[in-house]
Amino acid sequence: MTPAARAAAAIDILADILAGEAAEARLIRWARASRFAGSGDRAAVRDLVFDTLRRRRSRAALGGGDNARALVIGALRDDGIDPDTLFTSDRHAPAALSPAEREAGRAPSPAEAADLPDWIAARLAADLAGDFPAIAQALRDRAPVWLRANLARGTAAEARQALAAEAILTEPDPRCPGALRVTQGARRIHGSAAWLGGLVELQDLSPQMACAALDVGPGTTVLDYCAGGGGKALALAARGARVTAWDAAPARMRDLPARAQRAGVRVTLAPARPTGRFDLVVTDVPCSGSGTWRRTPDAKWRLGEDDLARLAALQAAILDEAAARVRPGGTLAYMTCSLLRAENEDQIAAFLARQGRFALDGMRRMTPLAESDGFFAAKLVALNDA
Numbered sequence: 001m002t003p004a005a006r007a008a009a010a011i012d013i014l015a016d017i018l019a020g021e022a023a024e025a026r027l028i029r030w031a032r033a034s035r036f037a038g039s040g041d042r043a044a045v046r047d048l049v050f051d052t053l054r055r056r057r058s059r060a061a062l063g064g065g066d067n068a069r070a071l072v073i074g075a076l077r078d079d080g081i082d083p084d085t086l087f088t089s090d091r092h093a094p095a096a097l098s099p100a101e102r103e104a105g106r107a108p109s110p111a112e113a114a115d116l117p118d119w120i121a122a123r124l125a126a127d128l129a130g131d132f133p134a135i136a137q138a139l140r141d142r143a144p145v146w147l148r149a150n151l152a153r154g155t156a157a158e159a160r161q162a163l164a165a166e167a168i169l170t171e172p173d174p175r176c177p178g179a180l181r182v183t184q185g186a187r188r189i190h191g192s193a194a195w196l197g198g199l200v201e202l203q204d205l206s207p208q209m210a211c212a213a214l215d216v217g218p219g220t221t222v223l224d225y226c227a228g229g230g231g232k233a234l235a236l237a238a239r240g241a242r243v244t245a246w247d248a249a250p251a252r253m254r255d256l257p258a259r260a261q262r263a264g265v266r267v268t269l270a271p272a273r274p275t276g277r278f279d280l281v282v283t284d285v286p287c288s289g290s291g292t293w294r295r296t297p298d299a300k301w302r303l304g305e306d307d308l309a310r311l312a313a314l315q316a317a318i319l320d321e322a323a324a325r326v327r328p329g330g331t332l333a334y335m336t337c338s339l340l341r342a343e344n345e346d347q348i349a350a351f352l353a354r355q356g357r358f359a360l361d362g363m364r365r366m367t368p369l370a371e372s373d374g375f376f377a378a379k380l381v382a383l384n385d386a
């Protein structure tokens with residue numbers, strides 16, 4: 001594909017995403033329908049779409065409109081490319097620019113340059129104080145790729161060596177043993193023998209750090225109460241914990257048995273809402289995802305204030321349900337991939353006010369300033385019986 005054809009494809013894809021289709025699903029649909037597109041084309045179109053969604057407001061200003069075509073015009077200007085060189089009306093190229101389109105476009109205002117909806121920017125500015133401008137800027141860029149060396153299959157050094165043999169280069173991180181930052185070859189991970197053989201899992205640094213901070217070992221009974229695809233369940237099972245996985249939408253756990261098999265660990269899927277008590281109950285609750293908007297940039301523009309209120313109520317309900325599953329002396333771990341106080345510190349304060357039998361045993365907010373996703377983790381200890 002020529003650069004012009006890639007721009008045309010990005011316009012079609014963005015139009016459907018702006019109309020409501022999920023970005024990832026739309027890109028997969030395009031790739032399936034575009035057999036002529038090689039891996040380089042797919043990567044380039046994906047990057048153009050995702051970069052543009054991350055920077056939608058500033059690119060709308062540069063392109064003179066918040067529609068797919070203007071956004072791609074803005075993206076090219078953002079990258080220092082004159083859109084007239086690609087918008088030529090040639091075969092597979094977008095139609096030539098009209099005089100009005102050539103005139104439209106201006107430098108983004110400071111609010112537009114933060115690339116956030118105004119109501120979210122106001123909340124994050126209040127919640128993150130002096131860190132807000134740098135975090136907003138970080139959310140405009142691509143996220144680094146992190147792997148977790150699966151200690152159930154081998155050491156981190158062995159994982160690095162196996163990856164390097166397939167030209168996937170990684171760096172260990174002193175903040176978290178087993179965390180590997182991918183510096184080269186990220187797009188090859190899913191086809192690699194290291195990944196297929198369970199030596200590594202894709203997992204951001206911050207959830208790895210949150211799981212590493214939990215005190216588990218062989219025999220610890222763990223209930224992952226919001227297991228989903230099982231990222232936390234697998235990390236804890238790799239350390240020998242006896243993990244039971246539950247999710248209110250069990251279909252979300254459909255990949256978990258295969259992932260556990262690949263990782264060489266055992267995770268038991270609960271057939272019904274679990275009863276009984278566990279040493280550790282993990283609640284990785286549904287949230288705004290504001291800490292991971294670099295990876296899911298379309299979500300940044302979809303979240304509404306009513307969504308946030310609904311999520312906060314659900315998070316409180318899940319915490320209360322899960323609290324009943326913690327044995328006396330056990331731990332309730334609360335996690336979100338959010339940067340918003342309403343889903344994090346405020347949620348924990350309200351829980352402690354409601355549930356007298358729990359005490360706070362530390363909480364931590366991680367942000368993209370530390371190269372990880374934005375993430376929040378709190379540990380709550382059950383002092384006595386319910």
Ligand SMILES: C[S@@+](CC[C@H](N)C(=O)[O-])C[C@H]1O[C@@H](n2cnc3c(N)ncnc32)[C@H](O)[C@@H]1O
Binds near residue numbers: 227231247252286287
């Ligand atoms: C952030 S995702 C979990 C991601 C997963 N822990 C991982 O590491 O891959 C939140 C999950 O909570 C589930 N959920 C929503 N409401 C729930 C409830 N009331 N009880 C249990 N799980 C719930 C959702 O179906 C979703 O899979």
